[in-house]
Structures are given as C-alpha cells and as structure tokens.
Amino acid sequence: MKEYADLKLTVASSPHVGSPVGTRALMMDVLVALTPALCMAVFFFGPRALALTAVSVVGCEIFEALYRILLKKPVSGGDLSAAVTGVLLAFVCPVTIPYWTILIGDFFAIVVVKQLFGGLGKNFLNPALAGRAFLALCYLPEMTVWVRPGTKFWLGLTASAADAVSAATPMADLHNGLLPWLGTSGVRLHDMFYGNVGGCMGEVSALALLFGGGYLILRGVIHPRIPTTYLGTVALLAFLFPRVGSAEDWMLAQLLSGGLMLGAFFMATDYVTSPCTPWGEVLFGVGCGLLTVFLRSFGGSAEGVSYAILLMNACVPLLEKYTQPKRYGASRGWQRKARKEGEHHGKG
Amino acid sequence: MEKDERKAERSRFPKLPEFPRRQDEPLPPGERADIRNEKSFLRLTGILCLLCAVCGLLLGLANLLTEDRIAENQGSRNMGVLEEVLPYGGNYQEIRYSGGDPTIEAVYEAPEAGWVFQVSPAGSFSGRLTLMVGVDVDGVVNGVAVTDSGETEDLGLRASEPEFRNQFTGKTAAVQLEADGGDIAAISGATITSQAVCAAVNSALAAAAELG
Amino acid sequence: MNVGKQIEEGLLTKNPVAVQLLGLCTALAVTTSLLNGLGMGLCVLVVLTLSNGLLSALGPYLPERIHMVSAVVVTASLGGVADLIVQAFFPDLAGNLGLFLPLMAVTCVLLSGAGVYAYENGVASAVLEGLCRGLGYTLVLVLVGVIRELLGKGSFGEGLLNSGRGFQVFPAQFAAGGLVHPVGGFLVLACVIAAVQGFLARPKKAARRKETVRR
Structure with a gap:
C-alpha cells in the first residue's frame, strides 16, 4: 500500500496533452515582433520614445502585480501580457506625452479594463486601446501634439511645447480630403512607408510593422485572417471611393497612414478580444475595416482605428455565437436547436 | 442553501405594487364592484379631483411665492454675460x-x-x-x-x-x-x-x- | 418596526442606486461635483421623506384603486415645489442641475416604489423609510460626485466649501477631465456599484468557506 503515497497522480479532465507554448512564449514573440517598430520610433523621435515605452511597460507590470497582491489573487506577472499592453499603449501615444500621463493610461488599461473584469483572458476590450481611448478623452491636448520626425527628444520629464514643432500629420490631410504629398504635411508616399512622418510613436513606420506582423504570422502566433480582411476592406473601400486623386494613390495613403498597420497586426489580433471562430475572425476584420473607413471619412477626429477595433471588440460574443463551426456529426437543425436551448439556460 | 440565496437576492429588490384589487371596501349586497358602478366611480373621481386640486393649489402657491425671485435670477444671469461683452448699464x-x-x-x-x-x-x-x-x-x-x-x-x-x-x-x-x-x-x-x-x-x- | 434593519437596508443592502439600480439617470447626469451630487441628493431626500409621510397619513382615506395615481400626484407636486424653491433660492445649483431638477419628481416616484411602503405602514415608519432611502441615494450621489470632481478637476467641494472656492487638491492640468463628462459618469458609477456589490457579497463567501471546511 505504501507505494501509492509516492506516486504523484494528477486527476484532471481532458485535454491531457499539454502544449509547450505558454502565454509567456507567445507574448515574448509579440514583443520581438514589436522591436522593429520601436527601433524606428527611437530613430525618428529620439531616446524619449524608448524611455516612454520602458516607463509604460514597468508601469503596467507594477499595476498588475499590485492589484493582484492587494486582492490576494495569484500574481501572474511572469506571463508578460502586461508588458505587451505597456508597449502597445506607448506606441499609440505621441512622443511628447508626459510620463505621468502614460502611467495614468497604464493604470486604466491594466486595472480598470483588464483586472476588474477578471484578469488575463476575461477582459472584453483591448486594454491598450481602451487606455488610449481614456487618455484621448481626458488628456486630449497632450494626446494631439504631433512633432516633425527627426526632432530628437531626450529624456526630458515633460517635453515642453517649445520643443514640439507641431506638424500636420498625413492623417489630418486625409481627413481634410487632401493627399498627404499635396497637403499641408507634404509627406511623400515612401516617407509614409518608412515612417518619416508625424504621428504616434509606434504607428509611423509601416515597414517595421509589416516586418513584425510577418514574423508573427510565420511563427504561427497570429493567423493572417484578421489582418488581411481588415486591410483588404480598408483598401477596397478606399480604392472604390477615393475622395481626391487617383484611386491607387488614395488607397495607398489610407493604408500607410495612421495606426492602421499597428491596429491590424497587433491590436485586432489580440487573442482575448477577437473571435475564436474562423468566420468570426473574417467578419471581425471586415467590421473593423468598415468602421475604420467610416470613422476616418465621417468622424470628428482624423483617426478611427482605435475606436473601430474597440467597437468590434464589444461585438465579439455576438460574432462567436453566430459563427460556431458545425459540430462533427451534428445536423444544422440540431445545432440551431442546441443554440436556442443554450439561450434559454442563459448561456448564450 | 441555493434556494435561500435566491430568495435573499429577490428580497433585495422592492416588491412591485400589485395591480389594484377590484374593490377593497365591502359593498352593500347586490351592488357590483366595477368601474361602471356609478356611486363608486363618482367617489373615486371625487377623491382624485380633490387631491389634484390640493396639489395644484400647493404648486400654484409655491409658484406665486417664488416667481419674482426666479425671474430676477434669470435676468441677472443673462445681464452678467451681456455686461461682460458690451458694458452698457441700462436695460438690454x-x-x-x-x-x-x-x-x-x-x-x-x-x-x-x-x-x-x-x-x-x-x-x-x-x-x-x-x-x-x-x-x-x-x-x-x-x-x-x-x-x-x-x-x-x-x-x-x-x-x-x-x-x-x-x-x-x-x-x-x-x-x-x-x-x-x-x-x-x-x-x-x-x-x-x-x-x-x-x-x-x-x-x-x-x-x-x-x-x- | 425595526429601525436598525431599515437604516441598513436603505443605506447599504437595498441601496436604491448601488443595489436596486433605480434613479440611474440622475445619478449619472448630475454627479459632476460634490455640490451637484449633494444638492440633488438632499432635494430627493426631503421630497421622498415628505411624500412618504403624507401618503402614509392619507392612505386610509384613499380607496386602494387610486393608490398608485395618488402617490404619483402627491410626489410629483412635492417635487415641483422643491424644483421652484431651488430655482428661487439656489440659482447656481439650479443652473448646474438644469433639466434634471424637474426630473427629480420621477426619481422620487421610483425610489418610493409609488408609495407601496408608505401605504402599508405607519407614518413614523414611512417617514423613516423615506429618510433612509433618500440618504442611501444621497450617499451614492455624493460619493460619485466627489470622485468625479476630485479626479476630473482636481478640486474638492467647489461652489460649496471654503466660501465657494473649494479646495484645489492637485493642479487641474493633471486632472482627467473626461471624468466630468457623461462617459466618466458611467465609468465612476460602474466602479462604485461594483465596489458595493463586492462588499455585499463578501460575508456570503466567508460563510460558504466556513461551510466547506466543516464538511
């Protein structure tokens, strides 16, 4: 009888095959994929971009750990998901934003949006984007300072307005119905591709973001369904309804400007806040694309990517419900019946 | 255990008023208790009218007493802004x-x-x-x-x-x-x-x- | 008449805003500062107490069939009077509350459950009920108002304390101005409701744990 005590038997329900890929490894891949964009941000805006990103990462990790310690929940700091949120939030802020402002954004993203709803896997909005939306709501003046790229910022506590040479962004030109290279920003197409434009730190360089996105797809971290449908919808709509210039020019300008690349590859593909069914992903991408184009064309502010993704985040449960794949061996009618019954039991 | 909890949960919300019962006071034998019953209908109308009249009187009285002050407040608020953008002193x-x-x-x-x-x-x-x-x-x-x-x-x-x-x-x-x-x-x-x-x-x- | 239980229910376990989610419209819209929250709360408190007392006293003389109508008429009239009084004597508060001042009558009808409690109980108990529920409503409004004012403007008690100037706790440039906007109302009220619900759920959890241990 004695040997039973030495056997460490775990009783668990299926699945019994564990995956070697954990949250930490996935998040590490995302961080690696974000590195080219960070390099471009530092190259164009100076070391302050790096410092802001670092502050944001540390802030996110500390807020997460503090919340979990204070509420006596298991501390989950090792999974790096807060670090990714920190990097992404820094990437969607202008380089002149004061350090304290980004910390407030971190607090909102991690504590209010993520942890209050139950932590990793339970938040229904993308924390980084919700943090950005909150900052845009509360600190609009700080969030809308666009500097000319090449204006190097050192580590100054607050980048004073005198340093900040305000520059028109390609986004603002597009919003006013001008092609960037003919508008007030005077940015040419290849500048937009490399990232030599005014804008949020991590959003400017389409090239670096494409590199990162390609890496994630090759590594199998994200599936190309959401990015391709998202970018494809925006491209198609821009191609069909150009406001000025030729269709191709307008389409390329729309694709390469603002936060579209960052949003399509890194924000919309967030596991937690995107659908887990293939058709759900396709609909999600198309919805993001439609909303982005609508918000950019008819909205009050120039950019619409963050709100488009946030709105689609809120639709995810609905998309998943109506795109459930057919269960093996189940007929369509049976499945509909099962779904209805689920509704009655409040599982819908 | 679970049933009790659900009961406690329900008791945290106020009881909704039930639809008024058909009649609460005893009626003389042979009379039907519904709205077509003229005597009870008149009585209900009378009481409601009285209540509304008293309430209306109260509101009217309050209005009478506060009317002037409210008009004065309104005027002075507008005057402040008008004076600020175009000092005049008289009546706009x-x-x-x-x-x-x-x-x-x-x-x-x-x-x-x-x-x-x-x-x-x-x-x-x-x-x-x-x-x-x-x-x-x-x-x-x-x-x-x-x-x-x-x-x-x-x-x-x-x-x-x-x-x-x-x-x-x-x-x-x-x-x-x-x-x-x-x-x-x-x-x-x-x-x-x-x-x-x-x-x-x-x-x-x-x-x-x-x-x- | 269980005074302690009534107070506890009105303020916490059956709090009209945080637990029963009644009167949310005003709770969201007017709570931009301590002054506004407190002003609205006190108006509702007074009207609710008076109308509960009046309805309880009138109850025996009113046929049951018109109970609900009478409750609405009496509460709405008292609300109207309070509206006029605030407009006449506190013009600044009336300006801040705007459209929601006349809406107070609706809030009071909701909070009193159209007089159900008042009709079924004695005058003293009905007055106490109105007082407790009004206090519970005021408490939440003041809490939300203080949080929104503090975080949204960096000030405390503007228009009320320190001869109307209030206290600037931290410079306004650091304040999250969005919290004073309607969006902030939703955010802060949701957090307050979540906190209250979490607090109320705590004793249950402890009891359950004890039970499992015993088993």
Missing part, C-alpha cells in the same frame, strides 16, 4: 433679427451703444458651442464670451480662456485664423473650435453691419 432689449444668418439665435440691443449677438456657429466640434458677441455701434467687436461650450468637449471650454477671447476685441473686419491667413492664434489642438469662434464673430459683425 431683445430685438427680432430678420436677417438671413441662421446661426444667430438672439440679438440684444443696447440703444446707442451696440448689440450683443447670441451665436451658435455651424461646424463647431460638439455642435453646441454658443457664444455672446458684443459689437458696438461703430461695428467694432467689444467682447466675446462662451455661454455653452458643449459639455462633452474639453477644448471648447478652452475657448473661454481670456488669452484666446481677447484677440477678437477691437476687430472690425472679418477675422481668420493664422493658419487660414488671418491674425487669430488658434487654441492649440482645437483648430475646429477656433474656426467656429471666428465664424461666430464674423456672423455677428455681418449682422451688426446690417442693423447699423
């Missing part, structure tokens, strides 16, 4: 504006001194920006004040800061932002609101030219 008279500019909501005339225009310019960020623009008889802008900035909009509020507003004082001809070739420095980050304020001032100047 609201006059009818018959011109074609739909953004002008009201015109107050200060005889011999000028006019104050209440303008809600088209194209403001929130759509609800409302300004008072004082123009004197010579067609010179005397002052601008924001009365409603549209509460969902932070930048509109900054239009009420003196550094921005005072730029308009003394202007006689159409104003424009620096970016559009004029000499008004926009509020940083709020070009749309700044443009709307310029438009409002231009509307007021044009209307003053019509009136004067």
Whole structure:
C-alpha cells in the first residue's frame, strides 16, 4: 500500500496533452515582433520614445502585480501580457506625452479594463486601446501634439511645447480630403512607408510593422485572417471611393497612414478580444475595416482605428455565437436547436 | 442553501405594487364592484379631483411665492454675460433679427451703444458651442464670451480662456485664423473650435453691419 | 418596526442606486461635483421623506384603486415645489442641475416604489423609510460626485466649501477631465456599484468557506 503515497497522480479532465507554448512564449514573440517598430520610433523621435515605452511597460507590470497582491489573487506577472499592453499603449501615444500621463493610461488599461473584469483572458476590450481611448478623452491636448520626425527628444520629464514643432500629420490631410504629398504635411508616399512622418510613436513606420506582423504570422502566433480582411476592406473601400486623386494613390495613403498597420497586426489580433471562430475572425476584420473607413471619412477626429477595433471588440460574443463551426456529426437543425436551448439556460 | 440565496437576492429588490384589487371596501349586497358602478366611480373621481386640486393649489402657491425671485435670477444671469461683452448699464432689449444668418439665435440691443449677438456657429466640434458677441455701434467687436461650450468637449471650454477671447476685441473686419491667413492664434489642438469662434464673430459683425 | 434593519437596508443592502439600480439617470447626469451630487441628493431626500409621510397619513382615506395615481400626484407636486424653491433660492445649483431638477419628481416616484411602503405602514415608519432611502441615494450621489470632481478637476467641494472656492487638491492640468463628462459618469458609477456589490457579497463567501471546511 505504501507505494501509492509516492506516486504523484494528477486527476484532471481532458485535454491531457499539454502544449509547450505558454502565454509567456507567445507574448515574448509579440514583443520581438514589436522591436522593429520601436527601433524606428527611437530613430525618428529620439531616446524619449524608448524611455516612454520602458516607463509604460514597468508601469503596467507594477499595476498588475499590485492589484493582484492587494486582492490576494495569484500574481501572474511572469506571463508578460502586461508588458505587451505597456508597449502597445506607448506606441499609440505621441512622443511628447508626459510620463505621468502614460502611467495614468497604464493604470486604466491594466486595472480598470483588464483586472476588474477578471484578469488575463476575461477582459472584453483591448486594454491598450481602451487606455488610449481614456487618455484621448481626458488628456486630449497632450494626446494631439504631433512633432516633425527627426526632432530628437531626450529624456526630458515633460517635453515642453517649445520643443514640439507641431506638424500636420498625413492623417489630418486625409481627413481634410487632401493627399498627404499635396497637403499641408507634404509627406511623400515612401516617407509614409518608412515612417518619416508625424504621428504616434509606434504607428509611423509601416515597414517595421509589416516586418513584425510577418514574423508573427510565420511563427504561427497570429493567423493572417484578421489582418488581411481588415486591410483588404480598408483598401477596397478606399480604392472604390477615393475622395481626391487617383484611386491607387488614395488607397495607398489610407493604408500607410495612421495606426492602421499597428491596429491590424497587433491590436485586432489580440487573442482575448477577437473571435475564436474562423468566420468570426473574417467578419471581425471586415467590421473593423468598415468602421475604420467610416470613422476616418465621417468622424470628428482624423483617426478611427482605435475606436473601430474597440467597437468590434464589444461585438465579439455576438460574432462567436453566430459563427460556431458545425459540430462533427451534428445536423444544422440540431445545432440551431442546441443554440436556442443554450439561450434559454442563459448561456448564450 | 441555493434556494435561500435566491430568495435573499429577490428580497433585495422592492416588491412591485400589485395591480389594484377590484374593490377593497365591502359593498352593500347586490351592488357590483366595477368601474361602471356609478356611486363608486363618482367617489373615486371625487377623491382624485380633490387631491389634484390640493396639489395644484400647493404648486400654484409655491409658484406665486417664488416667481419674482426666479425671474430676477434669470435676468441677472443673462445681464452678467451681456455686461461682460458690451458694458452698457441700462436695460438690454431683445430685438427680432430678420436677417438671413441662421446661426444667430438672439440679438440684444443696447440703444446707442451696440448689440450683443447670441451665436451658435455651424461646424463647431460638439455642435453646441454658443457664444455672446458684443459689437458696438461703430461695428467694432467689444467682447466675446462662451455661454455653452458643449459639455462633452474639453477644448471648447478652452475657448473661454481670456488669452484666446481677447484677440477678437477691437476687430472690425472679418477675422481668420493664422493658419487660414488671418491674425487669430488658434487654441492649440482645437483648430475646429477656433474656426467656429471666428465664424461666430464674423456672423455677428455681418449682422451688426446690417442693423447699423 | 425595526429601525436598525431599515437604516441598513436603505443605506447599504437595498441601496436604491448601488443595489436596486433605480434613479440611474440622475445619478449619472448630475454627479459632476460634490455640490451637484449633494444638492440633488438632499432635494430627493426631503421630497421622498415628505411624500412618504403624507401618503402614509392619507392612505386610509384613499380607496386602494387610486393608490398608485395618488402617490404619483402627491410626489410629483412635492417635487415641483422643491424644483421652484431651488430655482428661487439656489440659482447656481439650479443652473448646474438644469433639466434634471424637474426630473427629480420621477426619481422620487421610483425610489418610493409609488408609495407601496408608505401605504402599508405607519407614518413614523414611512417617514423613516423615506429618510433612509433618500440618504442611501444621497450617499451614492455624493460619493460619485466627489470622485468625479476630485479626479476630473482636481478640486474638492467647489461652489460649496471654503466660501465657494473649494479646495484645489492637485493642479487641474493633471486632472482627467473626461471624468466630468457623461462617459466618466458611467465609468465612476460602474466602479462604485461594483465596489458595493463586492462588499455585499463578501460575508456570503466567508460563510460558504466556513461551510466547506466543516464538511
């Protein structure tokens, strides 16, 4: 009888095959994929971009750990998901934003949006984007300072307005119905591709973001369904309804400007806040694309990517419900019946 | 255990009033208790009328006692803004504006001194920006004040800061932002609101030219 | 008449805003500062107490069929009177509350459950009920108002304390101005409701744990 005590038997329900890929490894891949964009941000805006990103990462990790310690929940700091949120939030802020402002954004993203709803896997909005939306709501003046790229910022506590040479962004030109290279920003197409434009730190360089996105797809971290449908919808709509210039020019300008690349590859593909069914992903991408184009064309502010993704985040449960794949061996009618019954039991 | 919990959960909410029962007081035998029963119907109507009359009286009395004070408060609030944009001292008279500019909501005339225009310019960020623009008889802008900035909009509020507003004082001809070739420095980050304020001032100047 | 239980229910376990989610419209819209929250709360408190007392006293003389109508008439009239009084004597508060001041009558009808409690109980108990529920409503409004004012403007008690100037706790430039906007109302009220619900759920959890241990 004695040997039973030495056997460490775990009783668990299926699945019994564990995956070697954990949250930490996935998040590490995302961080690696974000590195080219960070390099471009530092190259164009100076070391302050790096410092802001670092502050944001540390802030996110500390807020997460503090919340979990204070509420006596298991501390989950090792999974790096807060670090990714920190990097992404820094990437969607202008380089002149004061350090304290980004910390407030971190607090909102991690504590209010993520942890209050139950932590990793339970938040229904993308924390980084919700943090950005909150900052845009509360600190609009700080969030809308666009500097000319090449204006190097050192580590100054607050980048004073005198340093900040305000520059028109390609986004603002597009919003006013001008092609960037003919508008007030005077940015040419290849500048937009490399990232030599005014804008949020991590959003400017389409090239670096494409590199990162390609890496994630090759590594199998994200599936190309959401990015391709998202970018494809925006491209198609821009191609069909150009406001000025030729269709191709307008389409390329729309694709390469603002936060579209960052949003399509890194924000919309967030596991937690995107659908887990293939058709759900396709609909999600198309919805993001439609909303982005609508918000950019008819909205009050120039950019619409963050709100488009946030709105689609809120639709995810609905998309998943109506795109459930057919269960093996189940007929369509049976499945509909099962779904209805689920509704009655409040599982819908 | 679970049942008790659900019961406790339910008891946290107030009991909803049940639909009035058909009749509560005993009726003389042979009489039917419904609304067609004339005696009970009249009684209900009578009681309700009495109650409403008393309540109405109460409201009327309260109105009688507070009417003057409320009118006074209203007047002094408007007066404050009018005095700010066009100091006058006397009574401003609201006059009818018959011109074609739909953004002008009201015109107050200060005889011999000028006019104050209440303008809600088209194209403001929130759509609800409302300004008072004082123009004197010579067609010179005397002052601008924001009365409603549209509460969902932070930048509109900054239009009420003196550094921005005072730029308009003394202007006689159409104003424009620096970016559009004029000499008004926009509020940083709020070009749309700044443009709307310029438009409002231009509307007021044009209307003053019509009136004067 | 269980006074302690009534107070506890009105303020916490059956709090009209945080637990029963009644009167949310006003709770969201007017709570931009301590002054506004407190002003609205006190108006509702007074009207609710008076109308509960009046309805309880009138109850025996009113046929049951018109109970609900009478409750609405009496509460709405008292609300109207309060509206006029605030407009006459506190013009600044009336300006801040705007449209929601006349809506107070609706809030009071909701909070009193159209007089159900008042009709079924004695005058003293009905007055106490109105007082407790009014206090519970005021408490939440003040809490939300203070949080929104503090975080949204960096000030405390503007228009009320320190001869109307209030206290600037930290410079306004650091304040999250968005919290004073309607969006902030939703955010802060949701957090307050979540906190209250979490607090109320705590004793249950402890009891359950004890039970499992015993098993």
